[in-house]
Amino acid sequence: MLDDMPGFGLAGYGDTVQEAIDDLYIAQEEMKALFHEEGKAFPELAFEFRFDEDTPVPEGLRMQAEMVAS
Incomplete structure (x- = not known):
């Protein structure tokens, strides 16, 4: 599998899952x-x-997460 890797990495970050996904794109x-x-x-x-x-x-x-939720 590692032989199929394109030689670079991508990462996405955000305060929510959707923000991190959007950032990845x-x-x-x-x-x-x-x-x-x-x-x-x-x-x-x-x-x-x-x-x-x-x-x-x-x-x-x-x-x-608990502080934000309360």
Whole structure:
């Protein structure tokens, strides 16, 4: 699988899941433009987003979520 990786990484950040996803797509478009400027082909990418409910939430993040929720 690693042999199929395109040689760069993308990340998205935000205060909500949707903001992070939107930011990821912006990063993809920016990377695509950079590849175009350098005369490189940009690979076709497909994203699949999953939320893992079993992943432990770090204590600091849990406290922030509880403060926002209250």
